[in-house]
Amino acid sequence: MATQHSxxxxxxxxxxxxxxxxxxxxVPLVMTLYFSFKQYxxxxxxxxxxxxxxxxxxxxxxxxxxPSIQATLAIVGGVLVITVILGTFLAMxxxxxxxxxxxxxILVIAPFFVMPTVSALVWKNLFxxxxxGLFAHLWKSVGATPIEWLSQASLPSIILIVSxxxxxxxxxxxxxxxxxxDSEQLEAAEMDGARWPSRFIYIILPHLSxxxxxVILIQTIFLLAVFAxxxxxxxxxxxxxxxxxxxxxxxLESQNVGLGSAxxxxxxxxxxxxxxFLMRIVGKNLDA
Amino acid sequence: xxxxxxxxxxKSFGPVEVIPPLDLTIEDGEFVVFVGPSGCGKSTxxxxxxxxxxxSGGHVxxxxxxxxEIVPAKRGLAMVxxxxxxxxxxxxxxxxxxxxxxxxxxxxxxxxxxxxxAEVLNLTDYLERRPGQLSGGQRQRVAIGRAxxxxxxxxxxxxxxxxxxxxxxxGMRLEISELHKRLKTTMIYVTHDQxxxxxxxxxxxxxxxxxxxxxxxxxxLYQRPRNTFVAGFIGSPKMNLIRxxxxxxxxxDTIGIRPxxxxxxxxxxTWKGTVGxxxxxxxxxxxxxxxxxxxxxxxxxxxxxxxxxxxxEVYLTPRQEHLHRFDAKGLRLE
Amino acid sequence: MARAVTTQRKTLNTIIAWVIGLVIFFPILWIIILSFxxxxxxxxxxxxxxxxxxxxDSYAVVQERSDYFKHFVNSVTLSVGSTLLGLIIAVxxxxxxxxxxxxSTRNILMWMLSTKMLPAVGVLYPIYLLFIRLGLLDSRxxxxxxxxxxxxxxxxxxxxxxxxxIPGEILEAARMDGATLREEILYVxxxxxxxxxxxxxxxxxxxxxxxxxxxxxxxxxKAAPLTAFIASYSSPEGLFYAKLSAASTxxxxxxLIMGWFSQKQLVRGxxxxxxx
Numbered sequence: 002m003a004t005q006h007s008x009x010x011x012x013x014x015x016x017x018x019x020x021x022x023x024x025x026x027x028v029p030l031v032m033t034l035y036f037s038f039k040q041y042x043x044x045x046x047x048x049x050x051x052x053x054x055x056x057x058x059x060x061x062x063x064x065x066x067x068p069s070i071q072a073t074l075a076i077v078g079g080v081l082v083i084t085v086i087l088g089t090f091l092a093m094x095x096x097x098x099x100x101x102x103x104x105x106x107i108l109v110i111a112p113f114f115v116m117p118t119v120s121a122l123v124w125k126n127l128f129x130x131x132x133x134g135l136f137a138h139l140w141k142s143v144g145a146t147p148i149e150w151l152s153q154a155s156l157p158s159i160i161l162i163v164s165x166x167x168x169x170x171x172x173x174x175x176x177x178x179x180x181x182x183d184s185e186q187l188e189a190a191e192m193d194g195a196r197w198p199s200r201f202i203y204i205i206l207p208h209l210s211x212x213x214x215x216v217i218l219i220q221t222i223f224l225l226a227v228f229a230x231x232x233x234x235x236x237x238x239x240x241x242x243x244x245x246x247x248x249x250x251x252x253l254e255s256q257n258v259g260l261g262s263a264x265x266x267x268x269x270x271x272x273x274x275x276x277x278f279l280m281r282i283v284g285k286n287l288d289a
Numbered sequence: 290x291x292x293x294x295x296x297x298x299x300k301s302f303g304p305v306e307v308i309p310p311l312d313l314t315i316e317d318g319e320f321v322v323f324v325g326p327s328g329c330g331k332s333t334x335x336x337x338x339x340x341x342x343x344x345s346g347g348h349v350x351x352x353x354x355x356x357x358e359i360v361p362a363k364r365g366l367a368m369v370x371x372x373x374x375x376x377x378x379x380x381x382x383x384x385x386x387x388x389x390x391x392x393x394x395x396x397x398x399x400x401x402x403x404x405x406x407a408e409v410l411n412l413t414d415y416l417e418r419r420p421g422q423l424s425g426g427q428r429q430r431v432a433i434g435r436a437x438x439x440x441x442x443x444x445x446x447x448x449x450x451x452x453x454x455x456x457x458x459x460g461m462r463l464e465i466s467e468l469h470k471r472l473k474t475t476m477i478y479v480t481h482d483q484x485x486x487x488x489x490x491x492x493x494x495x496x497x498x499x500x501x502x503x504x505x506x507x508x509x510l511y512q513r514p515r516n517t518f519v520a521g522f523i524g525s526p527k528m529n530l531i532r533x534x535x536x537x538x539x540x541x542d543t544i545g546i547r548p549x550x551x552x553x554x555x556x557x558x559t560w561k562g563t564v565g566x567x568x569x570x571x572x573x574x575x576x577x578x579x580x581x582x583x584x585x586x587x588x589x590x591x592x593x594x595x596x597x598x599x600x601x602e603v604y605l606t607p608r609q610e611h612l613h614r615f616d617a618k619g620l621r622l623e
Numbered sequence: 624m625a626r627a628v629t630t631q632r633k634t635l636n637t638i639i640a641w642v643i644g645l646v647i648f649f650p651i652l653w654i655i656i657l658s659f660x661x662x663x664x665x666x667x668x669x670x671x672x673x674x675x676x677x678x679x680d681s682y683a684v685v686q687e688r689s690d691y692f693k694h695f696v697n698s699v700t701l702s703v704g705s706t707l708l709g710l711i712i713a714v715x716x717x718x719x720x721x722x723x724x725x726x727s728t729r730n731i732l733m734w735m736l737s738t739k740m741l742p743a744v745g746v747l748y749p750i751y752l753l754f755i756r757l758g759l760l761d762s763r764x765x766x767x768x769x770x771x772x773x774x775x776x777x778x779x780x781x782x783x784x785x786x787x788x789i790p791g792e793i794l795e796a797a798r799m800d801g802a803t804l805r806e807e808i809l810y811v812x813x814x815x816x817x818x819x820x821x822x823x824x825x826x827x828x829x830x831x832x833x834x835x836x837x838x839x840x841x842x843x844x845k846a847a848p849l850t851a852f853i854a855s856y857s858s859p860e861g862l863f864y865a866k867l868s869a870a871s872t873x874x875x876x877x878x879l880i881m882g883w884f885s886q887k888q889l890v891r892g893x894x895x896x897x898x899x
Contacts, residue, residue, distance in 0.1 A: 004343045011723035014715030025772040026738045029746030099637040107883050108644035111651055114882035116833040118854040119871045123654055133666035222740050229835035233854055245744045252748045265745035276740040280733050341795050362801040374796035378814040388800035
């Protein structure tokens with residue numbers, strides 16, 4: 002519903018955003034694809050010619066690949082399980098009447114605003130340090146030997162740190178979803194004789210399913226890209242080298258750009274598959 | 290001056306033609322009402338005149354000048370929207386002054402005209418308030434104020450009263466009519482309410498599915514509806530339309546008779562029937578009567594109070610001079 | 624109708640919620656506490672830490688290292704700069720999509736959001752290379768552009784949803800009142816959308832402030848914001864707990880406060896409106 006005049010104005014006004022994003026997407030993407038088919042070592046001879054799919058094969062067959070996939074899955078899966086379960090619980094708790102609800106909500110949300118490097122560094126030193134960390138003091142106070150968290154339990158430690166950062170996000174979204182639940186539905190179920198567990202399973206959980214899906218998809222995209230937390234804590238050692246970190250090492254540390262780019266293409270494909278599902282949900286909502 | 294002429298104006302949204310080519314002339318100073326059921330294209334027609342939509346074909350002439358390619362701002366028309374479309378972040382004063390500010394008038398002139406408009410519309414005490422603090426009727430007046438300060442060639446009203454409650458609507462109807470009498474500026478008014486059309490218009494344009502069914506003064510439309518659609522649309526309660534044997538007696542496919550043109554008696558008359566529901570308004574009484582002349586119950590209007598119990602027998606007598614005859618296509622037979 | 628809840632039940636809720644809330648908040652609280660301790664006290668067992676004396680020394684030290692403020696200024700420049708630049712590009716685009724929608728509007732929006740999901744690591748080298756070639760490595764202007772591009776889809780999306788709530792008739796009224804497109808956006812749309820714009824700005828400043836992939840990989844000394852400054856503490860000198868805490872407190876405090884103010888918008892922005 003508009004005139005020709007406003008339609009042409011609209012095109013002009015959208016142009017900068019569209020062109021910029023198109024460039025931002027296409028230029029690096031094409032370059033990554035280009036490098037991924039090359040033997041390219043900037044510090045050791047530079048461009049050594051086309052190698053076909055060699056980089057793709059080498060990336061997958063390297064001894065670091067499967068462990069990196071495992072580490073990635075462990076971190077993504079671990080954080081998802083923790084944040085979704087705790088998030089649902091917290092959201093339902095925060096929805097209950099209580100004193101100081103606003104303050105509690107602020108306390109719970111706070112970790113999300115802590116920059117990843119700060120949170121990683123603080124956890125690493127102030128809490129998980131085997132000598133002076135808070136956990137070490139606690140362990141010592143009950144006579145136990147302090148755990149060297151980031152080497153002995155490296156993956157769980159990183160999962161703990163990342164979960165702490167993402168729990169607020171899950172809670173906030175699930176809380177928003179719970180608050181949109183019509184309380185009359187619950188009252189109707191109560192009148193129908195449904196006890197609390199049944200009400201949770203048959204009313205609350207189905208209502209939350211969409212929000213949970215959104216949490217899972219969005220977190221997955223961000224969790225696949227977890228970087229600073231590993232960069233600051235273990236630098237990828239002790240089995241915490243994720244796919245993202247592996248690619249980072251190939252590209253910037255060992256300067257094997259061809260190999261790293263092939264890995265990058267894998268990461269892009271992986272993210273796109275997840276994004277596709279997310280976009281479906283967001284797109285549906287656009288029509289509503 | 291404010292003469293508006295539509296020459297073969299048409300509008301399509303994609304493959305859907307909502308307004309087939311139509312011609313219409315609105316004379317300077319006329320109060321013209323576009324009326325029709327929702328979705329008949331009356332608002333679209335108004336927006337074409339305003340320039341908020343492009344015509345798909347034809348020309349819009351304002352005072353003889355082709356305005357088809359001119360942007361809304363430059364057409365010299367003012368519009369009052371259904372939702373009032375007041376700027377919520379501006380005071381009433383700023384709202385009314387906005388078109389003047391856009392036109393680049395100096396501050397003193399702006400103030401003068403705003404003050405004048407506020408006096409006319411009884412808004413003087415509310416000038417510093419925000420639209421959110423006003424009642425529906427006051428908001429409506431601000432919207433009108435914003436329109437009149439521009440001294441436009443014509444006013445366009447898009448269902449301006451439909452968001453008001455019934456009592457307020459009657460009051461505002463009078464105020465707008467009053468305004469027209471005083472300003473003598475062309476007004477084009479869109480409504481789906483035939484009562485508004487009948488009470489306010491100099492000229493009514495009845496639209497259905499983008500097609501003009503009839504153009505005429507309220508009384509012309511009432512007395513000589515050109516087809517069954519107009520016959521059924523204008524007048525309240527609706528005209529009774531009877532088909533079949535009874536119509537054939539009058540050499541017509543359909544005959545129409547308004548409720549107020551049927552006499553009702555418990556002893557004698559042309560048609561025998563049974564009283565159904567009766568509606569008592571005090572000033573009038575409406576009866577729904579099932580009779581042999583028509584498969585549908587007929588509505589009959591009796592002046593004043595009249596008591597007839599449900600199910601009792603009555604006789605109806607249509608007044609022949611008020612009988613309307615229509616052919617198989619629904620067109621009026623003279 | 625909300626039902627009356629027994630005081631007993633409410634007390635129980637309150638206690639559980641506060642305990643959990645404090646546990647989650649504790650790491651931040653602990654950072655703040657340690658930042659007011661001397662280095663010697665900061666590494667003692669928790670109870671001794673609490674009873675030891677308070678001091679501003681660590682802040683003074685972090686402040687003395689002039690580079691704290693340099694990084695702070697960089698963080699402000701990058702986050703505010705990228706957000707404002709993004710806003711300038713996003714407002715016209717969002718206006719067009721919200722008020723002159725066409726069949727492709729939805730697809731364009733979806734595509735824009737999907738660029739947000741491109742894994743940064745996949746395009747790390749090309750961007751790195753482009754930055755070297757263009758002489759943008761370790762420059763603030765380069766990072767402002769990158770952060771703007773990363774957040775542009777979210778800015779456009781948020782503005783789009785806010786603009787969508789503004790009735791089109793008001794803009795049409797402005798058009799009838801003689802406003803040009805520029806005046807329509809400047810005098811009518813923008814003032815009406817100010818609450819929405821404010822939360823968009825707030826959220827995007829937070830996101831840019833905390834961005835820790837590009838800021839770590841594309842900066843060295845000159846343009847490094849606080850994320851990189853803090854990361855430099857991962858070397859052994861990080862064991863200066865009090866100074867680390869003081870620097871961390873100063874790095875997160877502004878954003879923490881802004882975040883608390885914009886939590887509602889945060890949900891909306893980050894879920895792309897998929898959860899109401």
